[in-house]
Amino acid sequence: MTSTATTDDLGLRDRNNRERRDALIAAAYALFAERGFAASSMDDIAARAGLSRRTAFRYFASKDDLVFPEQAARQAQFEALLVPREGESAFETVRRACLALGRHYQDDRERQLAQFRVIQSEPWLVGRELAIDRALEAAIEHAFMAAERETPRARRRARVRASAITGALRATVREWLEGGASTDLVRLGRETFAELEAGFAG
Amino acid sequence: MTSTATTDDLGLRDRNNRERRDALIAAAYALFAERGFAASSMDDIAARAGLSRRTAFRYFASKDDLVFPEQAARQAQFEALLVPREGESAFETVRRACLALGRHYQDDRERQLAQFRVIQSEPWLVGRELAIDRALEAAIEHAFMAAERETPRARRRARVRASAITGALRATVREWLEGGASTDLVRLGRETFAELEAGFAG
DNA sequence: AGCAAAATGGCACTCGGTGTCAAAAAGAAT
DNA sequence: ATTCTTTTTGACACCGAGTGCCATTTTGCT
Numbered sequence: 001m002t003s004t005a006t007t008d009d010l011g012l013r014d015r016n017n018r019e020r021r022d023a024l025i026a027a028a029y030a031l032f033a034e035r036g037f038a039a040s041s042m043d044d045i046a047a048r049a050g051l052s053r054r055t056a057f058r059y060f061a062s063k064d065d066l067v068f069p070e071q072a073a074r075q076a077q078f079e080a081l082l083v084p085r086e087g088e089s090a091f092e093t094v095r096r097a098c099l100a101l102g103r104h105y106q107d108d109r110e111r112q113l114a115q116f117r118v119i120q121s122e123p124w125l126v127g128r129e130l131a132i133d134r135a136l137e138a139a140i141e142h143a144f145m146a147a148e149r150e151t152p153r154a155r156r157r158a159r160v161r162a163s164a165i166t167g168a169l170r171a172t173v174r175e176w177l178e179g180g181a182s183t184d185l186v187r188l189g190r191e192t193f194a195e196l197e198a199g200f201a202g
Numbered sequence: 203m204t205s206t207a208t209t210d211d212l213g214l215r216d217r218n219n220r221e222r223r224d225a226l227i228a229a230a231y232a233l234f235a236e237r238g239f240a241a242s243s244m245d246d247i248a249a250r251a252g253l254s255r256r257t258a259f260r261y262f263a264s265k266d267d268l269v270f271p272e273q274a275a276r277q278a279q280f281e282a283l284l285v286p287r288e289g290e291s292a293f294e295t296v297r298r299a300c301l302a303l304g305r306h307y308q309d310d311r312e313r314q315l316a317q318f319r320v321i322q323s324e325p326w327l328v329g330r331e332l333a334i335d336r337a338l339e340a341a342i343e344h345a346f347m348a349a350e351r352e353t354p355r356a357r358r359r360a361r362v363r364a365s366a367i368t369g370a371l372r373a374t375v376r377e378w379l380e381g382g383a384s385t386d387l388v389r390l391g392r393e394t395f396a397e398l399e400a401g402f403a404g
Numbered sequence: 405a406g407c408a409a410a411a412t413g414g415c416a417c418t419c420g421g422t423g424t425c426a427a428a429a430a431g432a433a434t
Numbered sequence: 435a436t437t438c439t440t441t442t443t444g445a446c447a448c449c450g451a452g453t454g455c456c457a458t459t460t461t462g463c464t
Contacts, residue, residue, distance in 0.1 A: 011461080011462070013410080013411080013460090013461060013462075016411090016460095016461090017411095041449090041450060041451085042450075042451065042452085043450080051412085051413085052412070052413040052414075053413085053414095053451095053452095054412075054413050054414070054415095054453090055411080055412055055413060057451085057452065057453080058411080058412085061452085062451075062452075063450095063451070063452095064326075123333070124266075124326075124329065124330065124333070126333055126336075127326070127329030127330045127331075127332055127333040128326065128329045129329075130329060130332035130333060130336060131325070131326075131328055131329040131332055134328075134332060137369070153397075156370070156373065156394070156397055157397065159369065159370060159373045160366055160369060160370045160373075160397065160398065161366075162369070163365060163366055163368070163369020163370060163372070163373075164362055164363075164365055164366035164369065166365070166369070167339070167361065167362060167364070167365020167366065167368070167369065168358070168361065168362045168365060170365070171358065171361045171362075171365070192358070195355075195358060195359070195362070196362065199401075218429095218430090218442090219442095243418085243419060243420085244419080244420065244421085245419085253443085253444085254443070254444045254445075255420095255421095255444085255445095256422090256443075256444055256445075256446095257442080257443055257444060259420085259421065259422080260442080260443085263421085264420075264421075265419095265420065265421090405464100406463100406464085407462100407463085407464085408461100408462090408463085408464105409460105409461085409462080409463100410459100410460080410461075410462095411458105411459080411460070411461085412457105412458080412459065412460080413456100413457095413458085413459095414455105414456090414457090414458100415454105415455085415456095416453105416454090416455090417452105417453085417454085417455105418451105418452085418453080418454105419450105419451085419452085419453105420449105420450090420451080420452105421448105421449085421450090421451105422447105422448080422449080423446105423447090423448080423449105424445105424446090424447090424448105425444105425445095425446095426443105426444095426445090427442105427443080427444085427445100428441100428442080428443070428444095429440105429441080429442070429443080430439100430440085430441075430442085431438105431439085431440080431441095432437105432438085432439080432440095433436100433437085433438080433439100434435105434436085434437080434438100
């Protein structure tokens with residue numbers, strides 16, 4: 001290496017990797033917007049990104065994965081946020097992590113909307129999304145359990161709470177997206193948590 | 203028609219329809235058990251059922267549908283059960299319907315176990331199953347809303363409850379299946395509802 | 405420049421899913 | 435039983451997703 005160290009911490013290879021990945025995502029979403037998910041073949045997507053079909057499949061194992069490109073990263077990020085802080089109850093930890101995630105959604109508004117449209121258009125993508133939500137739910141359950149001793153009763157309670165929270169938040173995000181993502185998602189989330197805190201029976 | 207009226211309320215055509223449908227399901231599950239879902243092609247399944255590939259696809263629009271053959275019927279049945287009875291609270295209606303559904307699962311023990319194994323083997327089938335659960339959830343939410351006036355607050359509460367119940371029951375069924383479906387699912391369900399009734403905060 | 409490792413892309417193949425259409429089976433009518 | 439109509443069937447051809455294979459190119463390093 002001579003003196004190419006300007007802003008590149010990551011080599012040319014990694015940079016290209018990222019660029020092509022991004023190109024694929026951009027191409028995919030452009031085509032989805034133009035003609036819909038079903039009518040956009042991997043051939044087209046790859047071509048628009050300037051890659052071969054075969055190579056495109058090396059970046060994304062399936063066409064579906066192209067719809068949820070940052071799923072793994074989001075999940076990891078969320079789990080990192082679920083680490084409890086000093087003097088925080090489990091519920092507070094979960095709320096903080098969820099609201100932070102909500103903030104990210106808000107910052108990613110445009111793509112979230114596009115993603116929402118795509119997902120609504122193909123029923124089985126709804127299933128994929130639910131599976132993703134399910135992973136978040138599992139993480140939340142885990143966070144609740146971290147605070148308690150492992151008993152069947154405690155586990156069930158943690159599960160019910162995690163499921164209720166996930167369900168309520170799913171509804172909240174849906175409301176937000178259906179309204180064009182024009183309101184404040186974090187505020188909506190706060191309200192939802194307030195409702196949950198206020199109680200279930202009534 | 204001469205005198206073939208023995209037990210046939212439905213004509214030969216419908217009878218054959220049902221037979222072939224059943225043959226396909228049986229063939230599919232036999233092959234899934236033998237070699238797994240992925241390794242069982244529609245060609246094989248159709249052949250074992252004594253049908254052509256093309257015809258098999260007329261009975262089941264996709265290979266996935268073959269995994270959840272009675273989904274539509276179950277959903278309809280469940281919704282029928284969700285009609286409130288005299289002097290019953292919404293919660294009671296929901297519990298009754300869910301427990302009845304649980305009883306059906308129990309009577310269908312063998313297939314439920316097989317289905318569970320297949321679903322666990324292919325991640326995206328989990329998504330499909332979740333989507334099915336989601337339909338049940340929507341029905342439950344609807345049942346809760348039927349008892350109240352339509353306000354955003356009421357809807358959110360109904361949604362949270364429906365989601366919590368669905369989540370808790372999913373966990374319950376999972377527990378049951380993981381234990382080989384050898385225990386009493388209805389009893390487990392009753393316990394889960396008791397927990398839910400007892401309260402959320404604590 | 406030169407070399408090893410990794411990424412690329414072309415090819416051929418499998419499998420899920422669909423449109424089309426001629427042949428076969430079912431039901432109705434005589 | 436025979437004919438006529440309506441469904442159902444199954445063969446064929448086709449598309450797109452996804453994969454294994456391998457020759458070629460690109461990249462990182464010396």
